[in-house]
Amino acid sequence: MKKFFLFITCISLLASCIEEVDLGIEADDEVLKILIIEATLTNELKNHTVALSRMDTLVDLGIDSVYNPYTPIRDINRDLVRYETNATVSIENSNGTTYSFNESSPGIYESDIQFAAEMGNSYQLSIVTSDGKKYTSTDMEIEGLASISNIYAEKTTSESGAEGIGIFVDNTVETGNVQNLRYTYDETYKIIAPNWVPNDFKLTNYDPCALPVVTYDLEIIEREEEQQICYGNNLSNSIIQARQSNLGKDNIKKFMVRFIDKQNFIISHRYSIEVTQLVSGSTSYSFYDQLNNFSQTGSIFSQVQPGFLEGNLSSDDGRQGSVIGFFDVVSVSKNRLFFNYSDFYADEELPPYPFNCSELTAPESHDSFCLSGPRGPNPCPQSVIQQVDLNLISYVKPNVNEGRCQGPHIFVPKICGDCTVLGSNVEPAFWVE
Template sequence: MMPSIKYYIQSICVLLLCFSCVEEIPLESESEITNYLVIEATITDQLVKQRVQLSRTYGLEEEGPQPESNATINVNVSNGVEYEFEETNPGIYESISEFRALEDLDYSMQIITNSGTVYNSELEKLTPVSPINNLYVERGFDENGLEGVSIFVDTFNSDENSLNYRYEYEETYKIIAPLYSPQELVILNDDFDYPPNFFAGDTVEDIMDFFFLLQNRPEQEQICYNTVLSDEIILASTEELTNNDIDKFRVRFIGRNNYIMSHRYSILVRQYVQSQEAFEYYRTLSDFSLSESVFSENQLGFLEGNVFSVSNPDEKVIGLFQVSSVSEERVYFNYSDLFPGEVLPPYANSCDDFFTPILLKEDFFHNIIGSPVIDMLNQGFQFYDLTLSMDFNPFSVNPYVLVLESCGDCTVLGENIVPDFWEE
């Protein structure tokens, strides 16, 4: 799984980005605004199936970007090799064979859309290799005085020239549902209404057994794992440094009350060495996103990358084709490693409340018209325990203790399958 900033770009593209020449342009019609091709293509020196993502910008009233499907994509190398891509998911293309970018070769990309429009990229070379030397965590405070944990990167650059870096991360954390029961309450009957004497002679236990089955869960839903990809542009440069080294650069800060650190946490950091052009592109994109008002009088036009339309030179294309060296490292830690003996952060949702709905409800004529227990189970509430109620009236008895869904079922917040890479 590769982190993507496609939606980061898309959210800004819909508001019109800026020309590299910083030229103010008027707002365009909705059809023009929503028809830009967006390209995200980074070829790396890792031996993998390389990935390209294509989509179209979208209007303010639309839900999200539209994948650009059925395109033909090739990456051409100056040594005569050509790599073909195939669409694996809507708008996502992967190289048919694994390959990695090599030094001293030129790479270019060609895209032919389903409509026959041809796009080419400029020639790009692999950026210098600069591995991550150290990835580590420290307890401390951020610039706003918030206590938490910082994830730092050290990179020692042997190249005499300054280097530019962009960082992405995947964070994975363990979730433990605090009010978990190994049993679940299954609805057997919910075909209301029933006449007043339908359960004549039955005990409350009989009625409970008619409507519900209390059984062991078919799979555990107490411990889960969730993975989140970075969605911000993280840049660093040695341009103004004397030794060309990245020292204690903070990639991620997590406040101490963030529940994702409650048990065990891991982060995989990827470091991309960027060309000057790519670095300026992302820096401009980042600066633009921080502007106070994208529709102010200082509104700029369109952010130009290195991909252009061969079929229509005046067509605007968003995105970048890069050939980057990449280095990645992973680190794990437990909350107790950095906050020994201290109270865990609060859970994702408050789990202080317990709910004891009545078993059945009736109308004025004593017809059985529903079950508050069934209503709450259908809303996602989870079984927690049986009560010790001695009430024998099904219209006032509260036989079950229920809790909020996320408090009793971790799969609301993650997946109950241990990731392949996970280490305890």
């Protein structure tokens, strides 16, 4: 949700380049004071969380995750969010019970005890920031209960004409007003490194500045951890909503939650997806629908003046435009699905690996970095010991035909021989082959 807000703000700051959009924000310093609240209370018995942060003018807080074989791997989860710390957070229900939250990590507040939202009770979120300002939500309650009765995958074609696999759900209405639904998913997939071998480089005693020549010890040893089979994970990053007809009395049938192109490598081997269905209210549906519209290509640049995105949270001092977010109270149903690529495309080649894994070679060593005197440009690739030191490559086999600018080893970019570049080597507890 934060990225949508950031996108809206950045567009407003580019008024000299595009048509002005009135977001109800007066100035840049006021933008940076806006409190962003992310909180969803469910009927699951657990420790619930509330996330607090401040608006930023960055277009995207994510770190570029495109793999570059010539630079060290960066931590793409490095956090640049301006979290709001040292706040007092609580939720009170209509019976007078108050649930307190403590800051478990910067800007993330977790309830002291496990509890679940109950149908028939209303709930209000209260926040007091470190500067003494108070924010509260309107009273919210669970509208109804519905379960995912079936989850399944089928070959289908996207709106753009791409072939692939659709993830579909059916549901069953149980009780209450089940009209507005929101879906999220958590997908996990097996990764097999295409150029994995049981051995790898080990570099020790490396001194690139030693004189007269570089000193180092380079060994080919057995790998010390699992690096052939890993498990990648993605969370849904779009707003997926549906509305049931006939005031929620009719069950939803064959609603597509996810489309995966048949050339997407995440389904190459084994794939699993857990879909979560949230039964929400009309105000929640409207809020997320507006948020989704703001994020669509072209909508920000249209003639429509959307105004400030309104949720169900407000400042107790009555100041408009000082908080963005939505406190939702929903019922939840979850279901998980597994499948293999061969289940749908038995006689076809697997989707391509997400990187070109050509075998490479290079001189094992290099001139000392601290040699004095003029030196011409080096026409050869970066040496093996430099690349091993930067954790850029994986060993494949000996090079039996050494030539100019070659060395005694054949190797590949790290991503091709070590699956931990793309995922975790720990098998998830829920995984089933």
